[in-house]
Amino acid sequence: MTIEQLATGSSLTGLIVDGVAGTPYAAGTLRIDETTGPLLEVPYIRGDPTGQFDPVHEWFSTRTPPTNLILRTSEGDVSLFDVSWFGHSERSGRSVSLGKLRPSEIVLDTRKADLSAPLMIAEVRSQMDGLREWTEFSAIAEERTTDEHNYIRGFHIDVSSEASLEWLQGDARMTLQTDWRAATSHVRGEPSVGVFEWVVLDSAFNSPVPFLTHLVEHQKIKHLLVLMFDGAIHFRQHRVKDESFAKRHGRMSELHLPFVELISRRTIHEYAASEPDARAARMPLVYLDQIGAEGLTKWSDRYEAWERFILPTVGVLGRQDVFVEDLVVSLSMSVEAAGHLIGVAEGEVETYGRNRKPSTATHIYRCLRAVDVAWGDHVESIVGLARASADVYNSIKHFDRGQLPDHEEMLLISLVLRHLIRLTALNIIDSTGQLLLQADGQRELSAIHARFSVIERRVRHDGRWEQLPVRAEKPLPKGFTTW
Incomplete structure (x- = not known):
């Protein structure tokens, strides 16, 4: 009998097998917690005169449980791998103690291999x-x-x-x-x-x-x-296939390799x-058929080199209810990394700092020039946009800059950087720029243009924000009034 699936919040009670001859079985309850991952709770008696719980007591007193375990239940077996101590309570006056073990991964089946061997x-x-x-x-x-x-x-x-x-x-x-x-x-x-x-x-x-x-x-x-x-x-589920989880079916006992579920504490929190x-x-920037197998191979080949660009952005975009300040800082870190990787761009000298060396604005400029997007009439030049973006980022990051930047300006820069990074990612996959031309980014650009119009500001070439004159409203027809 095999357990097909264990949902978060579910539990199983059974007998624990450690693979050591002569070890008495102990009872345990496996809980699938969305925060900590799989958790095995083991009751035991400290100082039991029969010695039945001596091995279990040693697991917790020395904080060195067996590396791998099996939980045998009435519904099926579960294999637990890379098990670590997660706490125990031994209170005076109480005969029964409770220990907790946390495996890194569990597989909803019994492995046909040495129990002490690592999961492969x-x-x-x-x-x-x-x-x-x-x-x-x-x-x-x-x-x-x-x-x-x-x-x-x-x-x-x-x-x-x-x-x-x-x-x-x-x-x-x-x-x-x-x-x-x-x-x-x-x-x-x-x-x-x-x-x-x-x-x-x-x-x-x-x-x-x-x-x-x-x-x-x-x-x-x-x-x-x-x-x-x-x-x-x-991630919503992992399943694994391996000869160590093979099954035999039918009269001829033919070997069958099914996929069995694996639950990892590294990803279980995502299920909830x-x-x-x-x-x-939700519409992607480009679809799989536009990238193709060759593009996916290039993405993986260049992933490590571009990791400092990728990780800050995917980390912040994967969170909910993020402060705009966090967005700007994380996105700017990605753009800075990309600027270093892209290298010198024509016209970047205008963005150099007082020491005549590349600045934060320079790295942003390199990305802006590489994607070559029309940011609209509210942006005088990409030099100005790079300077404004760098100024917002540095004003958030450095305490001695005084007050935080205007909220509307921070929000606008976060939208610009967000779109800039997504377009830059396409150049990792295809350095010729052809994939960038196929990208459907008009919706994001329209939102940026609309935001500029709403707050009635523009970015000058020197990176300063300029308040546009308030547009005069058309007079109402005679006899009409506004509330």
Whole structure:
């Protein structure tokens, strides 16, 4: 019997196996906590004269539990890996104590290997937000037949996992593909059939590697999605396939390698995050078919070199209710890093500091020049926009600058930097600039232009903000008044 899934907030009680001959079984309750991840609570008796709980007491008194454990339950077995002490209570006057252990990963199956050996996996499959919208993959094909009056007389649905894209990320073979399962339900007493479909990201290595090695490759694509969608992207599930979790089925005991669920404390907190509203119609900057397999390989190949550019932005865009000051600082750190990587740009001398060396404004200017966007009539020049952006950033960062910048100016600069970074990311994938020309960034640019108009300000060439004259309202027709 196999446990298919454990939701956050659920629990399982069973017997703990440590793989050491002669160790008495101890009882334990595994809880799936959205904050701490999987947590195993173990009751034990300190000083039990029978010696039954001596091994467990040693786990907690020395804070060195077994590296890996198995929890055997009536619903199935769960394997716990890289287990660490997470606390225990031994109160005088109470015979029963409670210890807590925290595994790094759990797999909802029993591994056919030495229990003390580290978890090594050949293939990992992840579900995350945005994959279906970004890939535009679907496992469902529909065909309708109609009569001479155009009434539907037949409805044929074909479901198959054929849509896919494969590419290399270092030693990992990555795949994006459709996945689905049938779901049966009853509507008003009549049976019906439904299909759930989604898109998954797979990583496979020639030989098994730690889960973290897989996760690093998956996070590269997750971070790309954050930049493409301009918002948080969360992992929703991990499943693993490996010979150590093989099963035998049928009369001939044929070997079968199923995907079994893995829960990691590194990503479990993301499961509880609100899922994107389908009605919000989030549109990516570019779609998967515009990037292609070659573009994804380039993104992963250049990821490490551009990490200081990528991480500050994806970190702040992945949070909710962020202060605008935090946005500007994190986004500016990304732009500064990109400016260093881009290198000298024509005309940047105007942005140099008093020492005639590149300044913060210089690095922002390099990015602005590289993406070559029309920022509208409210921006006199990209030199001025670079200076204004740097001034807002430095005024937030440095205490001796006095008061914080005007809130409206900070908000506007955050919008500019946000869009600038997302466009710059496209040049990592395609340094020729062709992908940048395909980007659908008009909505963001329109929002920036509109914001300038609302606050009635413009940025001069010297980086100063200029208040535009208040537009005179047209007089109302005779006989009309305003409240």
